[in-house]
Amino acid sequence: MRQIVENAVSRGILKKIVYSQPRDKSVVRCEAKLFSSGKGVFLQFETFMSDGKAVHENVPEKQAADRAALIAERDFRRVNIITSAGECQIMVSKKGKTTVLNKIKEDLPAPKIPIKAHDGRRKYIIEEGAPCDFLYRLGVCDAEGGVFDKKRAKFRQINRFLEIVRDLFPKKPEGGLYILDLCCGKSYLSFALYYYLHDILGAEVEMIGADLKSDVIAYCSQVAKDCGFDGLKFICCDISEFVPARTPDLVVSLHACDTATDIVLATAVKTGAKNILSSPCCQHEMARQLPREDEELGFILSKPLFRERFAALATDALRLLMLEAEGYRADAVEFIDPEETPKNLLIRAVKGGGASAERALEYEKACKRLGIDPALARFLNK
Numbered sequence: 001m002r003q004i005v006e007n008a009v010s011r012g013i014l015k016k017i018v019y020s021q022p023r024d025k026s027v028v029r030c031e032a033k034l035f036s037s038g039k040g041v042f043l044q045f046e047t048f049m050s051d052g053k054a055v056h057e058n059v060p061e062k063q064a065a066d067r068a069a070l071i072a073e074r075d076f077r078r079v080n081i082i083t084s085a086g087e088c089q090i091m092v093s094k095k096g097k098t099t100v101l102n103k104i105k106e107d108l109p110a111p112k113i114p115i116k117a118h119d120g121r122r123k124y125i126i127e128e129g130a131p132c133d134f135l136y137r138l139g140v141c142d143a144e145g146g147v148f149d150k151k152r153a154k155f156r157q158i159n160r161f162l163e164i165v166r167d168l169f170p171k172k173p174e175g176g177l178y179i180l181d182l183c184c185g186k187s188y189l190s191f192a193l194y195y196y197l198h199d200i201l202g203a204e205v206e207m208i209g210a211d212l213k214s215d216v217i218a219y220c221s222q223v224a225k226d227c228g229f230d231g232l233k234f235i236c237c238d239i240s241e242f243v244p245a246r247t248p249d250l251v252v253s254l255h256a257c258d259t260a261t262d263i264v265l266a267t268a269v270k271t272g273a274k275n276i277l278s279s280p281c282c283q284h285e286m287a288r289q290l291p292r293e294d295e296e297l298g299f300i301l302s303k304p305l306f307r308e309r310f311a312a313l314a315t316d317a318l319r320l321l322m323l324e325a326e327g328y329r330a331d332a333v334e335f336i337d338p339e340e341t342p343k344n345l346l347i348r349a350v351k352g353g354g355a356s357a358e359r360a361l362e363y364e365k366a367c368k369r370l371g372i373d374p375a376l377a378r379f380l381n382k
């Protein structure tokens with residue numbers, strides 16, 4: 001157990017450890033979570049007692065794994081280590097025999113779990129209350145860095161997005177970066193991305209935002225100029241006609257409607273983009289293509305709401321499968337609290353591992369079974 005906790009802490013993926021089935025009847029259960037304070041990072045054990053009280057113990061990060069293992073061996077018969085890469089369950093029998101069921105994935109990048117500050121406030125990459133020129137110019141905060149109430153969700157979304165980007169670029173990269181934001185709209189993310197990579201990490205960045213709307217492009221170009229973001233340019237075009245100058249280090253796209261997301265993914269794949277972050281938007285294509293009658297799936301497809309949701313889910317699952325077939329390690333993460341927006345899914349893909357004929361076959365079979373011809377396959381001439 002010590003090793004599992006240590007790995008989860010060092011990968012930054014630990015959500016919590018839950019101890020149950022206590023040996024001592026005066027104890028109900030215990031939960032452990034990481035927090036940060038001015039003195040460093042600690043694992044806090046909160047033990048809930050049967051008299052309703054809770055006892056706290058804060059253990060410095062370096063000793064956390066040892067302590068977590070000791071508490072398991074000594075006080076409880078069941079432990080669940082919950083991480084963003086899966087869960088591990090450890091059972092200890094009355095005779096002391098340990099059974100470990102470890103489903104924590106070691107080989108895939110997993111979302112980092114932000115460590116809360118001791119005052120319960122989340123630590124953001126762009127801190128509230130510190131002046132931030134681009135957020136001020138985009139109307140997210142005032143000149144002192146105070147976030148406007150109506151823009152709070154946007155502020156959280158930007159920061160969450162930057163945390164995901166930080167997983168890909170934790171430190172200044174060796175060479176310059178070539179980055180595309182396709183269907184950039186008002187480009188909050190392009191600005192945030194440029195700010196993080198160029199101003200925080202000190203990287204050399206050439207970033208292009210592309211969108212159909214000329215007024216939005218003119219506005220973004222002016223803001224970039226005013227911010228002194230010299231490496232950030234905007235062009236007005238249909239992204240299906242956009243030809244990247246070279247292999248992008250990262251292609252991002254937030255809420256590109258319906259099959260525009262497929263154009264983004266196809267452009268990224270065709271140019272061998274090293275990383276892709278794409279948050280899909282409304283999906284209509286598959287809902288129209290799915291059969292009206294289906295012996296096995298009729299119970300879903302005959303109900304309009306379920307049909308829509310099934311189509312959206314299958315579209316994104318097939319997008320991941322296609323990316324894997326094309327040689328990417330792909331997964332989907334929740335981008336922001338689903339209560340803030342239902343459009344909270346982010347497809348994350350990192351090039352590596354080579355094309356997979358197995359995945360391609362799986363894709364083909366799924367499409368055949370569903371009777372569909374998805375845009376992504378068409379755009380990739382598959």
Ligand SMILES: C[S@@+](CC[C@H](N)C(=O)[O-])C[C@H]1O[C@@H](n2cnc3c(N)ncnc32)[C@H](O)[C@@H]1O
Pocket residue numbers: 182183184185186187188210211212213237238239240253254255256257260263281
């Ligand atoms: C829902 S908005 C999202 C904008 C921005 N990424 C954001 O999240 O704030 C979708 C944007 O995609 C753009 N768009 C849709 N299809 C496009 C295409 N084929 N080429 C370029 N832009 C496109 C629209 O003009 C619009 O600005």
